[in-house]
Amino acid sequence: MGFAKIWKPKYGICLVSSMVLNLLLIGYLLFVGTKWNWELSWSMRAAMEAEAVASELCSGHGRAYLDGLVVDGKPVCECNTCFGGPDCSLFSPGCAADVDSGNPLFLEPFWMQNAASSAVLVAGWHRMGYQVNDQAHISTELEKHIRKLHSVVGNAVTEKRFIVFGAGSSQLLNAAVHALSQDKSTSPAGVVAYKAQTEFFRSNDYKFLGDAALWKNASDANVNIIEFVTSPNNPDGHLMKAVVQGDYAKAIYDHANLWPHYTAIPAPADEDLMIFTLSKLTGHAGSRFGWALIKNEAIYQRMATYVYENSVGVSQDTQLVALKLLKVVLEGNGGDFFDFGSTTMRSRWETLSEALSVSNRFSIQEIEPRYCRFFRQVRVTSPAFAWLKCERDEDKDCYSVLKTAGIIGRQGTVFGGGSRYVRLSLIATQDDFDLLMSKINTLVSDECVDSKLVEDHNQPICVDYKLIMNHTL
Numbered sequence: 001m002g003f004a005k006i007w008k009p010k011y012g013i014c015l016v017s018s019m020v021l022n023l024l025l026i027g028y029l030l031f032v033g034t035k036w037n038w039e040l041s042w043s044m045r046a047a048m049e050a051e052a053v054a055s056e057l058c059s060g061h062g063r064a065y066l067d068g069l070v071v072d073g074k075p076v077c078e079c080n081t082c083f084g085g086p087d088c089s090l091f092s093p094g095c096a097a098d099v100d101s102g103n104p105l106f107l108e109p110f111w112m113q114n115a116a117s118s119a120v121l122v123a124g125w126h127r128m129g130y131q132v133n134d135q136a137h138i139s140t141e142l143e144k145h146i147r148k149l150h151s152v153v154g155n156a157v158t159e160k161r162f163i164v165f166g167a168g169s170s171q172l173l174n175a176a177v178h179a180l181s182q183d184k185s186t187s188p189a190g191v192v193a194y195k196a197q198t199e200f201f202r203s204n205d206y207k208f209l210g211d212a213a214l215w216k217n218a219s220d221a222n223v224n225i226i227e228f229v230t231s232p233n234n235p236d237g238h239l240m241k242a243v244v245q246g247d248y249a250k251a252i253y254d255h256a257n258l259w260p261h262y263t264a265i266p267a268p269a270d271e272d273l274m275i276f277t278l279s280k281l282t283g284h285a286g287s288r289f290g291w292a293l294i295k296n297e298a299i300y301q302r303m304a305t306y307v308y309e310n311s312v313g314v315s316q317d318t319q320l321v322a323l324k325l326l327k328v329v330l331e332g333n334g335g336d337f338f339d340f341g342s343t344t345m346r347s348r349w350e351t352l353s354e355a356l357s358v359s360n361r362f363s364i365q366e367i368e369p370r371y372c373r374f375f376r377q378v379r380v381t382s383p384a385f386a387w388l389k390c391e392r393d394e395d396k397d398c399y400s401v402l403k404t405a406g407i408i409g410r411q412g413t414v415f416g417g418g419s420r421y422v423r424l425s426l427i428a429t430q431d432d433f434d435l436l437m438s439k440i441n442t443l444v445s446d447e448c449v450d451s452k453l454v455e456d457h458n459q460p461i462c463v464d465y466k467l468i469m470n471h472t473l
């Protein structure tokens with residue numbers, strides 16, 4: 001009865017509208033929800049596989065990979081140097097610090113912290129063909145992101161430049177020599193620097209001529225001199241300019257390390273032919289991806305042809321990975337990524353410099369702080385490699401001195417720097433760096449056994465009393 005009393009038509013309208021809305025919502029959830037689940041069905045399995053492997057922590061001293069060994073259904077840990085055991089927890093105390101290679105694994109923790117944004121799922125049918133429209137496919141999105149990255153970082157001019165992709169910068173360095181050696185020349189071109197690669201390819205178009213300094217004043221107009229300019233320099237990290245000048249001189253700028261992790265960026269590089277690589281930018285050396293910025297169209301065409309003939313372009317999967325990584329790098333205009341990279345590298349450089357500051361036996365290069373356009377402040381350097389010198393007369397073979405002390409570096413002679421020098425990589429894993437530092441600290445403290453450790457301006461220094469006595473006499 002009461003119901004009949006309060007019943008009004010407007011309540012009926014509300015009831016019907018609410019029922020219709022609920023039906024629509026249920027229909028939406030059933031239809032779209034099922035479709036959504038169906039869409040996730042094939043990727044979900046891949047995602048679960050990836051996460052299962054990633055959950056193998058390997059004690060923080062190794063990794064398990066999707067394509068790694070599987071034993072008893074479990075992914076096998078691949079341990080960092082000097083670590084072993086099924087979960088990489090066993091350290092081998094006598095093991096040498098191997099800091100020879102330029103493997104840029106210091107960035108691995110950044111990618112693990114950014115696992116969700118950097119993961120890529122590749123469909124089984126992703127870009128299966130060799131080419132698109134008779135051309136090796138170059139991702140326009142990736143090209144756009146590369147140009148944007150250079151503009152955000154301010155390390156290279158990309159306006160009015162052509163871009164060629166390559167399987168790492170190594171392929172592009174060869175493509176560039178090929179392209180430049182065909183330029184207005186009747187004789188084989190001469191290549192200065194990068195001896196090993198130049199001689200390995202034994203081309204009819206070019207030959208190795210020795211150090212760039214030898215050709216500084218040469219002026220044979222009929223012979224092209226192709227100079228590799230590595231800037232920042234490998235091994236000492238200094239910013240470099242071409243030495244060989246004149247109409248016959250052509251430079252290939254290898255800017256692998258021209259990123260804010262390793263150097264201040266004083267101004268955008270504006271050279272005719274510049275080569276960059278993902279290897280030293282994001283650390284993904286294994287993906288084999290590099291790019292060249294080229295001013296001249298004919299040189300661009302020749303380089304593109306070289307890459308096409310050499311490897312029919314660059315892996316489509318790699319281009320997809322590179323695009324995803326660059327999107328993460330560009331988040332917040334590169335702030336998080338380059339902060340992580342430069343903070344890690346700076347802390348390593350400071351730790352090493354501090355340890356060696358008390359040594360009379362070993363020294364490392366000095367690089368002046370410079371204004372960095374990216375960080376908008378003067379920055380101290382954090383080079384990828386330490387260029388260590390053995391100062392004592394008797395330590396002529398510095399590589400052997402370090403090797404005996406359990407440090408494997410790269411001989412200075414490989415870089416034309418003489419046997420008193422050794423290159424030490426600072427871009428490897430934290431384990432590698434920690435081990436290097438423990439060996440360096442032992443060497444330096446052994447040095448102080450015969451000497452005395454004193455405080456000078458709050459800095460501990462080793463005073464070699466034998467040296468002081470010799471001087472006084």
Ligand SMILES: Cc1ncc(COP(=O)(O)O)c(C=O)c1O
Binds near residue numbers: 254257276277289290
């Ligand atoms: C200065 C320099 N250029 C080029 C390369 C080769 O790089 P990519 O991995 O792109 O072939 C390296 C690698 O260590 C390097 O240090």
